[in-house]
Amino acid sequence: xxxxxxxxxxxxxxxxxxxxxxCYSPSTPEExxxxxxxxxxxxxxxxxxxxxHLSVFEHASFTFGIEGxxxxxxxxxxxxxxxxYSQQSQRYVNLSNRENFVLPASVKESGLxxxxxxxxxxxxxxxxxxxxxxVPVEDARFVLPQAITTNIIVTMNARELHHxxxxxxxxRAQWEIREMAARMLFEAVKVAPVLFFKAGPSCYSxxxxxxxxxxxxxxxxxQEEIFREFNLK
Amino acid sequence: xxxxxxxxxxxxxxxxxxxxxxCYSPSTPEExxxxxxxxxxxxxxxxxxxxxHLSVFEHASFTFGIEGxxxxxxxxxxxxxxxxYSQQSQRYVNLSNRENFVLPASVKESGLxxxxxxxxxxxxxxxxxxxxxxVPVEDARFVLPQAITTNIIVTMNARELHHxxxxxxxxRAQWEIREMAARMLFEAVKVAPVLFFKAGPSCYSxxxxxxxxxxxxxxxxxQEEIFREFNLK
Amino acid sequence: xxxxxxxxxxxxxxxxxxxxxxCYSPSTPEExxxxxxxxxxxxxxxxxxxxxHLSVFEHASFTFGIEGxxxxxxxxxxxxxxxxYSQQSQRYVNLSNRENFVLPASVKESGLxxxxxxxxxxxxxxxxxxxxxxVPVEDARFVLPQAITTNIIVTMNARELHHxxxxxxxxRAQWEIREMAARMLFEAVKVAPVLFFKAGPSCYSxxxxxxxxxxxxxxxxxQEEIFREFNLK
Amino acid sequence: xxxxxxxxxxxxxxxxxxxxxxCYSPSTPEExxxxxxxxxxxxxxxxxxxxxHLSVFEHASFTFGIEGxxxxxxxxxxxxxxxxYSQQSQRYVNLSNRENFVLPASVKESGLxxxxxxxxxxxxxxxxxxxxxxVPVEDARFVLPQAITTNIIVTMNARELHHxxxxxxxxRAQWEIREMAARMLFEAVKVAPVLFFKAGPSCYSxxxxxxxxxxxxxxxxxQEEIFREFNLK
Numbered sequence: 062x063x064x065x066x067x068x069x070x071x072x073x074x075x076x077x078x079x080x081x082x083x084c085y086s087p088s089t090p091e092e093x094x095x096x097x098x099x100x101x102x103x104x105x106x107x108x109x110x111x112x113x114h115l116s117v118f119e120h121a122s123f124t125f126g127i128e129g130x131x132x133x134x135x136x137x138x139x140x141x142x143x144x145x146y147s148q149q150s151q152r153y154v155n156l157s158n159r160e161n162f163v164l165p166a167s168v169k170e171s172g173l174x175x176x177x178x179x180x181x182x183x184x185x186x187x188x189x190x191x192x193x194x195x196v197p198v199e200d201a202r203f204v205l206p207q208a209i210t211t212n213i214i215v216t217m218n219a220r221e222l223h224h225x226x227x228x229x230x231x232x233r234a235q236w237e238i239r240e241m242a243a244r245m246l247f248e249a250v251k252v253a254p255v256l257f258f259k260a261g262p263s264c265y266s267x268x269x270x271x272x273x274x275x276x277x278x279x280x281x282x283x284q285e286e287i288f289r290e291f292n293l294k
Numbered sequence: 295x296x297x298x299x300x301x302x303x304x305x306x307x308x309x310x311x312x313x314x315x316x317c318y319s320p321s322t323p324e325e326x327x328x329x330x331x332x333x334x335x336x337x338x339x340x341x342x343x344x345x346x347h348l349s350v351f352e353h354a355s356f357t358f359g360i361e362g363x364x365x366x367x368x369x370x371x372x373x374x375x376x377x378x379y380s381q382q383s384q385r386y387v388n389l390s391n392r393e394n395f396v397l398p399a400s401v402k403e404s405g406l407x408x409x410x411x412x413x414x415x416x417x418x419x420x421x422x423x424x425x426x427x428x429v430p431v432e433d434a435r436f437v438l439p440q441a442i443t444t445n446i447i448v449t450m451n452a453r454e455l456h457h458x459x460x461x462x463x464x465x466r467a468q469w470e471i472r473e474m475a476a477r478m479l480f481e482a483v484k485v486a487p488v489l490f491f492k493a494g495p496s497c498y499s500x501x502x503x504x505x506x507x508x509x510x511x512x513x514x515x516x517q518e519e520i521f522r523e524f525n526l527k
Numbered sequence: 528x529x530x531x532x533x534x535x536x537x538x539x540x541x542x543x544x545x546x547x548x549x550c551y552s553p554s555t556p557e558e559x560x561x562x563x564x565x566x567x568x569x570x571x572x573x574x575x576x577x578x579x580h581l582s583v584f585e586h587a588s589f590t591f592g593i594e595g596x597x598x599x600x601x602x603x604x605x606x607x608x609x610x611x612y613s614q615q616s617q618r619y620v621n622l623s624n625r626e627n628f629v630l631p632a633s634v635k636e637s638g639l640x641x642x643x644x645x646x647x648x649x650x651x652x653x654x655x656x657x658x659x660x661x662v663p664v665e666d667a668r669f670v671l672p673q674a675i676t677t678n679i680i681v682t683m684n685a686r687e688l689h690h691x692x693x694x695x696x697x698x699r700a701q702w703e704i705r706e707m708a709a710r711m712l713f714e715a716v717k718v719a720p721v722l723f724f725k726a727g728p729s730c731y732s733x734x735x736x737x738x739x740x741x742x743x744x745x746x747x748x749x750q751e752e753i754f755r756e757f758n759l760k
Numbered sequence: 761x762x763x764x765x766x767x768x769x770x771x772x773x774x775x776x777x778x779x780x781x782x783c784y785s786p787s788t789p790e791e792x793x794x795x796x797x798x799x800x801x802x803x804x805x806x807x808x809x810x811x812x813h814l815s816v817f818e819h820a821s822f823t824f825g826i827e828g829x830x831x832x833x834x835x836x837x838x839x840x841x842x843x844x845y846s847q848q849s850q851r852y853v854n855l856s857n858r859e860n861f862v863l864p865a866s867v868k869e870s871g872l873x874x875x876x877x878x879x880x881x882x883x884x885x886x887x888x889x890x891x892x893x894x895v896p897v898e899d900a901r902f903v904l905p906q907a908i909t910t911n912i913i914v915t916m917n918a919r920e921l922h923h924x925x926x927x928x929x930x931x932r933a934q935w936e937i938r939e940m941a942a943r944m945l946f947e948a949v950k951v952a953p954v955l956f957f958k959a960g961p962s963c964y965s966x967x968x969x970x971x972x973x974x975x976x977x978x979x980x981x982x983q984e985e986i987f988r989e990f991n992l993k
Contacts, residue, residue: 067793068775076767076823080846080913087853090825090913094766113737119844120767120915122821124775126789133436136365142375145818145917147779152468154786165433173424180420180437187413191406199468200398203366204413208436214779214789216819218844235385235432271579300560301542301586309534309590313613313680320620323592323680327533346970352611353534353682355588357542359556378585378684380546387553447546447556449586451611504812598835599902608841618934631899639890646886646903653879657872665934666864669832669907670879701851701898
């Protein structure tokens with residue numbers, strides 16, 4: 062899996078802070094955007110986060126390029142509806158000679174990894190045979206395991222990203238989307254450290270677990286903990 | 295595949311028509327909802343459709359129960375963001391002894407159908423073996439072909455349904471989602487015939503193909519044509 | 528102000544409960560919708576609410592007819608984006624001889640109520656004069672005070688309604704939209720008492736105030752408290 | 761009225777074009793974003809527009825600062841739900857000594873302009889009196905005419921902007937929101953000329969009027985026509 066930050070709103074933190082000020086100020090957007098100092102930006106964003114008035118976070122958008130996640134995970138990802146997606150189409154792209162499959166750690170340790178790898182190879186072979194005899198790629202893909210990888214470009218605004226990180230960085234989330242979320246956060250904090258300072262699972266961002274009886278019982282105290290877990294540095 | 299209409303807004307056509315009248319009337323919602331005759335409802339809905347002021351169609355919602363579509367198709371379906379979904383979870387439901395796979399017609403006619411069926415059986419078997427040795431079902435599913443079936447409950451409002459039918463009943467849509475859309479329309483017109491009278495692919499609903507050079511070159515003249523194609527009666 | 532429930536999803540609680548079960552069950556939508564008992568429906572909905580998995584609440588929609596709120600309040604209302612609105616148009620409806628204005632309690636008690644009422648009357652008169660000399664109603668309305676009333680039809684699903692009630696039934700919400708929300712809740716609980724049992728401001732629905740330092744310091748313990756405040760019975 | 765472009769996605773056209781290519785390509789997001797030439801970007805965006813596959817336009821966002829529009833127009837604006845808004849609050853900002861009112865051209869020419877201006881002044885005075893005797897500003901505003909100005913920051917993605925321009929640059933749109941839309945387009949084409957080349961009313965962007973019998977009968981042939989009308993250069 063590879064996650065890069067392709068593009069984003071030019072000055073995400075300044076723009077968010079100006080929008081936050083506008084609501085309570087007689088000043089114009091132009092004045093606010095032109096005059097806020099970095100200290101004021103930081104103070105405003107921290108205050109907004111504390112008050113929970115996250116709608117102003119929507120003015121900053123982030124576009125990620127994601128490579129090599131399974132269709133299992135892309136199916137989960139696109140359930141987030143306040144986002145924009147462009148995904149490599151299995152209806153149009155011929156996957157012959159390109160198949161790559163995601164192998165879960167639990168499968169690697171299952172004693173059945175050889176069987177699973179052979180299964181993936183047979184599936185890839187069968188796909189190619191089907192395409193060769195004239196089956197459209199959109200139908201041949203029915204034989205491909207859900208582990209098959211895909212590429213996708215995702216745009217979310219900072220409010221939705223906070224929501225996404227809260228759900229998907231929780232230890233109860235599926236491991237692959239959790240790794241993807243960790244990589245997204247790792248890229249996002251580089252360019253907008255104030256905006257994403259408190260982004261993370263509920264235990265970190267809200268200071269309390271939201272999972273009730275299903276809680277994993279462990280608290281995340283910093284984003285670094287998450288990054289370390291996935292060797293991100 | 296089975297599609298049923300599980301539930302819907304009590305009086306979808308009356309409510310839509312009352313909303314349409316409200317915009318241009320000094321009367322109250324209560325008066326309009328209480329007084330419109332079936333003839334007025336029909337006339338109002340036809341006029342709205344002609345003017346393209348489809349926002350009033352949003353007041354009527356329809357909930358479908360869909361059984362036995364492939365994950366290929368559910369992945370496409372959930373890309374429609376103005377809708378609500380509840381889908382059978384492959385993280386939690388053990389699919390052992392239950393696997394059903396969708397077999398595309400092109401595969402059936404490919405001369406490789408025996409190989410494909412054996413592949414599906416081997417995948418099902420491998421899934422069960424993985425689960426038996428302790429791999430979580432959320433990981434075992436990585437070996438299942440995308441043809442694996444799923445169940446999903448979908449709610450869309452009538453405006454989004456019109457949009458969905460326009461895209462997905464087009465002959466250029468993927469065949470499985472097209473069949474699903476046809477079955478949804480078949481159920482919807484039974485309970486709201488006026489509201490969905492003009493629902494269908496662009497060639498039928500708009501009177502012109504929207505596919506440009508990619509056009510199939512054939513015009514759909516009635517919903518019955520679509521229903522006949524899928525043996526719906 | 529008058530609020531009525533115009534229409535809603537036929538069996539809102541059964542449909543929501545069936546959707547909740549589907550996610551964790553090998554059963555089909557049809558089986559679940561056909562077999563759940565009222566006790567199971569109640570238990571499922573209460574469990575969902577506790578777990579916070581509110582997406583299944585989206586399958587139930589409610590359409591309200593609202594009469595006689597000010598444009599101050601309708602402007603706030605339509606800021607809720609996950610909803611559908613049809614509003615009486617000031618571009619097309621001639622408001623001559625119909626003007627009604629909302630008078631806030633604080634204004635009534637201000638000692639200036641006579642001046643305010645005369646101001647409203649002068650505004651209404653000026654509007655009529657402008658229309659008489661040929662100014663389009665869409666321009667004449669610029670002179671009308673924001674207290675001018677409007678009618679609107681609103682559809683929200685039960686998830687968004689819970690969110691709406693949480694924000695707008697809080698004592699820190701503006702008084703007019705708060706009354707409107709109270710009237711909406713009063714109607715909703717009549718037809719879907721289980722679904723809306725825990726709907727209300729954070730202090731009631733979540734068991735804790737979300738307003739931090741801005742808290743009013745008073746806890747709402749039951750929906751009846753809210754209804755009593757607005758004389759709803 | 762003043763409209764400025766406060767911020768936007770760093771390389772909006774490149775990002776949109778890379779997303780468009782990704783759907784039909786075995787290449788990764790990183791490769792596409794790194795390799796597309798300006799000519800390819802232009803060709804891809806023009807092709808997308810022709811095919812109507814506008815979802816990729818969502819990856820580019822634009823944030824506008826808008827100053828001095830009436831609350832009549834802001835009420836219309838916020839009805840566009842696929843957008844983010846931060847608006848100067850009349851609940852918190854004291855408008856004493858700041859009132860500015862929008863005067864429609866038809867009112868200026870009505871022979872009643874003196875009466876209207878006096879009405880605005882009286883309203884402003886009454887507002888100040890109410891605030892002085894202790895009425896909260898959120899209630900005092902009920903006396904302010906809808907012509908009162910407001911400031912708002914708006915973020916829309918390029919797909920929604922295209923939709924917004926189609927509706928609001930039509931001659932049948934209300935004149936004030938039409939001017940606002942023209943100013944927004946004028947700013948947007950400066951930084952993303954390819955992306956917004958075909959943005960405008962239906963007659964310009966689609967090559968056909970969408971208003972049926974309500975058509976104004978005049979065709980817009982270029983964006984310059986629109987800009988000239990509002991003296992934008």
